[in-house]
Amino acid sequence: MQFHHHGYVSTDPRVQPAAGIGLNRSAELPDEMDVLIVGTGPAGMIAAAQLSMFPNINTRIIERRASRLEIGQADGIQARSVETFQAFGFARQLINEAYWITEMAFWKPDPENPENIIRTAQPKDDPTGISEFPHLIVNQARILDYFAEYMKMSPTRMEPDFGYEFLDLTIDRSQEYPVEARLRYTAGPNEGQERTVRAKYVIGCDGARSGVRRAIGRKLEGDQANHAWGVMDVLANTDFPDIRLKCAIQSHEGGNILLIPREGGHLFRMYVDLGVVTEEQSKTIRQTTIDEIIARANKIIAPYTLDVKNVAWHSVYEVGHRLTDKFDDLPNDSTDDETPRVFITGDACHTHSAKAGQGMNVSMQDGWNIAWKLGNVLSGRSSERLLNTYSRERQVIAKNLIDFDKEWSTLMATRPEDLPDPQYLEEFYVKTAEFPAGFMTEYTESMITGTKEHQELASGFPVGKRFHSARAVRRGDANPLEIGHQHTADGRWRIYVFADDATQTDETSKLNAWAKWFKEDATSPLNQFTPADGDEDAIFDTKVIYQQPHLEIEVTSAPKAFVPQCGPFKLDVLENVYAALPEDDIFEKRGISRSGAVVVVRPDQYVSGVFSLEDTAGLTAFFEGALAK
Amino acid sequence: MQFHHHGYVSTDPRVQPAAGIGLNRSAELPDEMDVLIVGTGPAGMIAAAQLSMFPNINTRIIERRASRLEIGQADGIQARSVETFQAFGFARQLINEAYWITEMAFWKPDPENPENIIRTAQPKDDPTGISEFPHLIVNQARILDYFAEYMKMSPTRMEPDFGYEFLDLTIDRSQEYPVEARLRYTAGPNEGQERTVRAKYVIGCDGARSGVRRAIGRKLEGDQANHAWGVMDVLANTDFPDIRLKCAIQSHEGGNILLIPREGGHLFRMYVDLGVVTEEQSKTIRQTTIDEIIARANKIIAPYTLDVKNVAWHSVYEVGHRLTDKFDDLPNDSTDDETPRVFITGDACHTHSAKAGQGMNVSMQDGWNIAWKLGNVLSGRSSERLLNTYSRERQVIAKNLIDFDKEWSTLMATRPEDLPDPQYLEEFYVKTAEFPAGFMTEYTESMITGTKEHQELASGFPVGKRFHSARAVRRGDANPLEIGHQHTADGRWRIYVFADDATQTDETSKLNAWAKWFKEDATSPLNQFTPADGDEDAIFDTKVIYQQPHLEIEVTSAPKAFVPQCGPFKLDVLENVYAALPEDDIFEKRGISRSGAVVVVRPDQYVSGVFSLEDTAGLTAFFEGALAK
């Protein structure tokens, strides 16, 4: 964490100096704003949190409820989401309070006595070490709280505007604020009254029954019927031995349960399968009482019993696999010359079964994706064409996810005797671990994702996938660190420059030639795109990683390209010079060429491209595309 | 973290349900209270934080200043202190924001060109892995903030009472509130006015010029003269390569510097040695300006230069090695029948050079020591005689520390050519690492520290030293955890029961016999000392650690002694059953006998005793001593 560089910070250093909008933010929802976000679910809150980091963008987030979410809804946090929270500064705190999934148990009917369940397997949750972060469970409300805290500490001091319901919108592209949205007060003195506001862009994060989706004429298509679950968050005593483990429990006749232990050591959630329900059956199923859910759970876990002492929350959650064909307001056959004004994210454009625990996670990646792009466009760093990449990138991810989810939830609902072989379910779970952990996303070529032409220079950083952090030692303070954890959600691009194997002071090294070009050449990305009045690292956070042990290099011998000056005192930033750890060599671990490589990472942590140190033209061309005005 | 067990917690789970005093805490300082703490430095704040966890003890902490500390003073945080913060729930957050010392550099005059300094060594800070926690640097103000946050979230909702200066006190042992303290308002509408309050006990945490110390007639004795340092917290650019490393810099003629990089990536502190000053010289030395300090620093680091851009804080800090002979109000030759009413802690009873970075750390261990004891006595768990152990334990620690500190600071002030050999300083630093890291404390036999008679049953948990955490897997959720980190500052005793090597369900195992005795025998500590109306684990947090891999045991097969019920719903606590990790076996690592062992740990994390599983009489005898009414 970098602080004190604008002067001494005596209190919580996470609170950033107010700037731009934050100096004089209106408590009331204004009539005009740059971005209007509808809905404070995970998708909306991450979008707001990301945009809150752009001091000059006026973003507001409205919510129909009168106050924060208190209980219920989703609770599964993939490792990819925890990586994301690291960028928003709250991963550690969340890990402290969440339930941590390290293993998962599978229970099935005892073949000798099918009335009783027995444990058949207990594999590790992340056998391949796919992330340095854990897989967590915590109530959605807490995630929203952490984002709220983040945006409040941001330069813009953003807070949600509770008590406004979105009704509909119209778009008039000839106006400076093309989108007019009609809202209704749902709380406070004006309750029931309507008002209109105007925005340059609207992000619909308003969930499965999205009004924004309706307003732009899109539809969720897919399953005819919903799958229904009796969900309960309860405190109970039981003789079931795995009540503190995530379990898939299949009974012989009584149905099945997904058991999710929860934060705090006592609470747990059970999803009791209520089967597929047509629209007509839905009304009846929704009347399933908590007593019925508990009775059913007891039947499924026989010979064990559940003595429920307290019900924190329960619900009948009905959901199907559905998807919209496009995530913005443009026609399906629009060209790059047209650019969208309204976007939909999360449950508003895709829904899936509760079983794979995807909803909150994928929704957040949607929100982050559109938000950093709007941040770049509205702060003048990129052309509006960037906004077309949102739907193109995220729609296909949602489609893949739904396909996977269908397979997974069908499997879980299949009786063991009907599976190809007894271990089928566990094996599928382990084999496909990358998917539910959130790491299968792989963006294809676009203005922000380059080709795989030079992938062999850094085979462990696949272009289009998330930058997989690895450790290196920061020379200035000799701290061994996860280099990827230094990537915070500040909207900047990362350029990781892996040095060739010359000595540090060899003037003829490829690294030194690259650095000289980057810092001095008028056409280099640094000089083309860094605003004259900003910090030297305002757009590009550029780090060098040497191959030598750290005691063979000096931070003061690193090229100036890696020692930008920042803040009002023009202080040298001494945190961008790294060396490989001999015992955990990032070059080895991520397959980096000993001739060096340049790895470019987008503001949302996905790898944009791999370049050789000599290919400065390629790097320039990439950024001229991505940051085109 | 255990929560939700009193019902669902929707917001920050660190906020505990209000109870006792916290249900109706008076905003104004009352006339009578159980404990009055004077001074909100590190010693006072940790004492208050610990006492805030006892719902029925009315503790107040007063401070002369009108508000929180903002800047300056100490900044070195030993690993032992970070362990301590873990117990108070803020280690992770602090680690996130603090500077992390991994290596230290030594600079000396270049033998070939003594006007210039050169780096002569850069050893690791903790070469032996003495703690799983890091050695940190962060401003004292932040530590105080974290304790303030903790006490505010505690059941008693405690907050410091700012704006009261302690003047003096008298003791009348015949009264219910024997100590009468005279105070003066230093802020607010009553500024300048005096008032008296009464307390059962007073803890003087009022620093080196302690008024409480004066009031009980004790004196700091030791050095005749002080050592003076020009201290500055600054932002600067420099060509000195190690400005982000802790450095001991000795110049040929210009003196020496201790360089402490600080949190946030830019700020650093320099202690510029101003030499030993008599009382007469003190006035002059105190007029040393910041410009003089900067000039001197520049001279010492030649050929490098320092371009200071901003001064956050500076001071001339004068201190000597001094100690009082006793840390309470009783005569030196008092017997156990008399018990103290007033205690002094931290700088009020011992001062040391800034060089070893001890002040804040040792002061916190003082504060914690007296606070949990007062908590135990005032809540009726222990006899008042426990309070005599405070001075007995802590005075000798302070003495040892001062002896060490003298040696260290003399060495650092010695010109390299006068040392026995060139590597002497570095070698001393590495050899004695346990001391400055805070782990040399070893309490001797007393009513709360047993004998070393059975030490061989758990050789890695030396009786009298801090419980050195190790990892084990919690059976219920299969989480591999640092077992010591589950020890929070709740005032409870820990009993770690290491099983013998029988199978879990073997009724004749020593472990099962022990557990049956502990749970069922009327004379066992559990049955003798647990209040009838409290949780089963109100006094003893008892954990079992099995030798087998976790999949060979079940939490539901563990004896009931390890599954207490808690909270209003009498929920089973499923977090006390552990298994050794095959790849990191706690039995191996801490030298635990394969026949089992019982390790008792005090509320402040020091090992009280090691017992065999058969020696239930020994365990009972120990607790009858420690918890005697």
Ligand SMILES: Cc1cc2nc3c(=O)[nH]c(=O)nc-3n(C[C@H](O)[C@H](O)[C@H](O)COP(=O)(O)OP(=O)(O)OC[C@H]3O[C@@H](n4cnc5c(N)ncnc54)[C@H](O)[C@@H]3O)c2cc1C
């Ligand atoms: C009642 C409920 C129960 C759920 N239970 C589970 C579960 O058990 N397991 C699981 O995995 N997932 C569950 N989910 C789904 C999971 O919460 C979502 O997948 C996830 O939250 C998607 O995030 P989102 O931001 O896209 O939408 P949501 O979290 O649905 O957020 C949408 C937000 O927009 C607000 N909003 C909606 N319409 C308007 C409007 N017109 N004007 C203003 N604000 C509006 C809503 O109040 C809400 O705050 C549940 C969802 C709901 C709504």
Ligand SMILES: Cc1cc2nc3c(=O)[nH]c(=O)nc-3n(C[C@H](O)[C@H](O)[C@H](O)COP(=O)(O)OP(=O)(O)OC[C@H]3O[C@@H](n4cnc5c(N)ncnc54)[C@H](O)[C@@H]3O)c2cc1C
């Ligand atoms: C100005 C100053 C600078 C320091 N600089 C350094 C340094 O550079 N490096 C270093 O290692 N250590 C330094 N220290 C020492 C270090 O801060 C202490 O070792 C450490 O804080 C000891 O903690 P403590 O709680 O015992 O006392 P302190 O932190 O000194 O706290 C005592 C508290 O009691 C309050 N107080 C005092 N008298 C009264 C009264 N009569 N009534 C009410 N309240 C009262 C004080 O305002 C203060 O808040 C410095 C201390 C001071 C005071």
